[in-house]
Amino acid sequence: xxxxxxxxGRIGALSEEAMRKAEERQARxxxxxxxLGMLEWLSVRLAGIQGRFPPEAERKVIFTLAADHGVAEExxxxxxxxxxxQMVLNFLGGGAAINVLARHAGAEVVVVDMGVxxxxxxxxLVSRKVGYGTxxxxxxxxxxREEAVRAIExxxxxxxxxxxxxxxxxxGVGDMGIGNTTPSAAVCAAITRRAPEEVTGRGTGIDxxxxxxxxxxxxxxxxxxxxxxxxxxxxxxxxGGYEIGGIxxxxxxxxxxxxxxxxxxxxxxxxxxxxxxLSPAAREYMLASHLSAEPGHRVMLxxxxxxPLLNLNLRxxxxxxxxLAMGIVEASVRVLREMATFDEAGVDEKIC
Amino acid sequence: xxxxxxxxGRIGALSEEAMRKAEERQARxxxxxxxLGMLEWLSVRLAGIQGRFPPEAERKVIFTLAADHGVAEExxxxxxxxxxxQMVLNFLGGGAAINVLARHAGAEVVVVDMGVxxxxxxxxLVSRKVGYGTxxxxxxxxxxREEAVRAIExxxxxxxxxxxxxxxxxxGVGDMGIGNTTPSAAVCAAITRRAPEEVTGRGTGIDxxxxxxxxxxxxxxxxxxxxxxxxxxxxxxxxGGYEIGGIxxxxxxxxxxxxxxxxxxxxxxxxxxxxxxLSPAAREYMLASHLSAEPGHRVMLxxxxxxPLLNLNLRxxxxxxxxLAMGIVEASVRVLREMATFDEAGVDEKIC
Numbered sequence: 001x002x003x004x005x006x007x008x009g010r011i012g013a014l015s016e017e018a019m020r021k022a023e024e025r026q027a028r029x030x031x032x033x034x035x036l037g038m039l040e041w042l043s044v045r046l047a048g049i050q051g052r053f054p055p056e057a058e059r060k061v062i063f064t065l066a067a068d069h070g071v072a073e074e075x076x077x078x079x080x081x082x083x084x085x086q087m088v089l090n091f092l093g094g095g096a097a098i099n100v101l102a103r104h105a106g107a108e109v110v111v112v113d114m115g116v117x118x119x120x121x122x123x124x125l126v127s128r129k130v131g132y133g134t135x136x137x138x139x140x141x142x143x144x145r146e147e148a149v150r151a152i153e154x155x156x157x158x159x160x161x162x163x164x165x166x167x168x169x170x171x172g173v174g175d176m177g178i179g180n181t182t183p184s185a186a187v188c189a190a191i192t193r194r195a196p197e198e199v200t201g202r203g204t205g206i207d208x209x210x211x212x213x214x215x216x217x218x219x220x221x222x223x224x225x226x227x228x229x230x231x232x233x234x235x236x237x238x239x240g241g242y243e244i245g246g247i248x249x250x251x252x253x254x255x256x257x258x259x260x261x262x263x264x265x266x267x268x269x270x271x272x273x274x275x276x277x278l279s280p281a282a283r284e285y286m287l288a289s290h291l292s293a294e295p296g297h298r299v300m301l302x303x304x305x306x307x308p309l310l311n312l313n314l315r316x317x318x319x320x321x322x323x324l325a326m327g328i329v330e331a332s333v334r335v336l337r338e339m340a341t342f343d344e345a346g347v348d349e350k351i352c
Numbered sequence: 353x354x355x356x357x358x359x360x361g362r363i364g365a366l367s368e369e370a371m372r373k374a375e376e377r378q379a380r381x382x383x384x385x386x387x388l389g390m391l392e393w394l395s396v397r398l399a400g401i402q403g404r405f406p407p408e409a410e411r412k413v414i415f416t417l418a419a420d421h422g423v424a425e426e427x428x429x430x431x432x433x434x435x436x437x438q439m440v441l442n443f444l445g446g447g448a449a450i451n452v453l454a455r456h457a458g459a460e461v462v463v464v465d466m467g468v469x470x471x472x473x474x475x476x477l478v479s480r481k482v483g484y485g486t487x488x489x490x491x492x493x494x495x496x497r498e499e500a501v502r503a504i505e506x507x508x509x510x511x512x513x514x515x516x517x518x519x520x521x522x523x524g525v526g527d528m529g530i531g532n533t534t535p536s537a538a539v540c541a542a543i544t545r546r547a548p549e550e551v552t553g554r555g556t557g558i559d560x561x562x563x564x565x566x567x568x569x570x571x572x573x574x575x576x577x578x579x580x581x582x583x584x585x586x587x588x589x590x591x592g593g594y595e596i597g598g599i600x601x602x603x604x605x606x607x608x609x610x611x612x613x614x615x616x617x618x619x620x621x622x623x624x625x626x627x628x629x630l631s632p633a634a635r636e637y638m639l640a641s642h643l644s645a646e647p648g649h650r651v652m653l654x655x656x657x658x659x660p661l662l663n664l665n666l667r668x669x670x671x672x673x674x675x676l677a678m679g680i681v682e683a684s685v686r687v688l689r690e691m692a693t694f695d696e697a698g699v700d701e702k703i704c
């Protein structure tokens with residue numbers, strides 16, 4: 001049995017018992033029932049995901065997966081393709097937004113080369129290169145079906161190893177790849193069956209003319225490659241990207257290992273769509289960190305049934321939204337673990 | 353000159369120079385311009401408030417102001433009045449939600465007794481009691497005009513001392529007081545000229561019958577006391593509360609000392625309305641931490657021109673939303689201070 005199918009087979013249901021215990025404790029804490037809103041929901045969900053009461057959120061890891069995209073040659077991005085490799089080096093040097101926000105959250109950043117168009121060597125880089133950038137989806141498939149499976153399995157392997165070695169309680173996924181909002185829009189359109197113009201945004205900041213070109217590229221990619229919506233590996237191969245496949249793999253590994261996964265923005269959302277189609281049960285292990293400024297992100301989250309924790313008009317990627325939301329998730333667990341109960345504090349309960 | 357009028361006189365404009373420097377640095381950091389959305393805006397606003405580039409957000413304090421309300425005898429709350437004092441002791445013992453969330457944010461909690469109906473003694477409690485609970489606003493004014501000024505000035509004095517002693521970079525305000533969503537709804541209706549039923553919510557969790565009673569109480573309080581919308585001290589005296597006055601004072605002290613103030617939920621919003629009417633310039637120093645589940649909170653924030661950072665369906669008070677949002681504000685400052693620029697990281701800039 002392949003790693004992908006064995007991983008899918010390991011994804012089970014949330015623990016009803018751990019969720020019940022968390023709900024019972026929430027009801028005894030010194031606050032009006034339900035008054036901490038999403039924080040209460042999060043603490044219960046984490047207990048269910050981890051199968052543990054109380055849940056934990058101390059050891060945190062962000063996976064930032066990078067790759068290049070042949071479609072960048074269509075002029076769909078505001079930045080030159082070389083920036084993917086340059087930003088990977090910036091991540092490894094600690095100077096990017098994800099480094100700052102992960103430090104703030106107390107999370108480690110694991111940088112994975114899934115397919116940067118050039119050789120990058122660094123002692124802290126995890127190299128799982130599937131290829132030197134994908135094919136141009138406006139002219140043919142992004143990759144072969146075999147490569148698509150390899151990308152997903154690389155994500156599974158990296159995440160399983162890191163989760164085991166670090167004893168991670170909470171992980172997040174993020175991306176880097178010049179041009180990658182274009183394949184993400186194509187993946188979104190294919191799986192959610194929306195029109196290209198509904199799910200295509202301005203990425204790093206293109207003008208009207210470039211946006212219209214980008215919509216045409218997404219439409220052409222879908223017409224030319226005809227991805228099969230019911231077959232997520234086919235969608236990934238035809239119009240996806242190596243880091244999108246890797247992100248799907250990290251998510252599936254989180255679900256198989258009962259580790260909650262914070263989904264970042266639009267590109268991570270494309271990975272989450274692939275993962276969620278491969279395993280509807282995996283959706284229960286996903287937490288939507290924020291609502292991206294990319295218009296297609298809302299469509300993705302609705303399809304996945306996820307409600308975003310933050311709405312700060314972010315559109316950077318890298319895992320930045322996931323890192324910011326980690327602070328909220330950890331807060332929810334600390335409330336459950338550290339607050340006094342009515343009995344302990346000698347506080348009267350509700351009277352009506 | 354009174355402390356209140358001298359404080360109002362010290363509230364000046366934001367520093368254009370510090371904001372310009374922050375904007376210039378944001379444009380040189382290794383990310384697409386604007387891609388960190390509200391985080392970029394926050395870092396610029398903090399520079400303008402503090403009059404300092406780069407701004408700082410390391411030393412943080414939450415002020416939790418407590419008082420009782422005569423109107424509690426009308427059956428407008430789901431909890432007995434004794435809970436105000438019990439919760440003050442819980443804050444001082446470290447077991448309440450605000451303690452947990454402040455620890456998570458790295459903030460100190462300063463608990464102030466503005467008018468609890470009973471004596472509370474504790475070495476860490478700041479006692480600035482204006483009275484043993486306000487009068488029942490359904491039967492007469494909450495307090496005299498002189499008491500209203502004293503409540504605001506107590507908030508100013510406590511905040512000025514703590515800001516100076518701790519060298520606080522960022523403060524938050526929160527409340528505790530059984531029954532205090534009722535005077536807050538009355539303050540909101542008086543100042544924003546909305547109908548009682550538009551701004552009255554379910555507080556700690558009352559049923560339909562109690563909500564209808566609460567709306568009638570707010571309407572009667574406004575008709576009977578006829579607060580003058582153009583005179584915020586009159587509004588506070590007629591239908592407010594001691595902690596609402598104290599919160600207004602803390603906010604004004606923050607503004608006068610160029611310290612950004614995170615406003616918590618509905619009761620803090622009532623204090624912010626009073627502060628904002630006393631000094632429209634003070635609104636520039638306020639940050640809305642979250643959008644409360646109380647329906648009147650949105651009305652307050654619109655009146656103040658504030659956009660909430662979080663929307664997590666919170667309705668606890670205490671400063672819990674402010675503490676949670678501190679993590680986001682501090683993240684914005686760390687991004688500005690710690691990220692590499694395009695030059696430093698050798699990353700190419702935008703091409704179109």
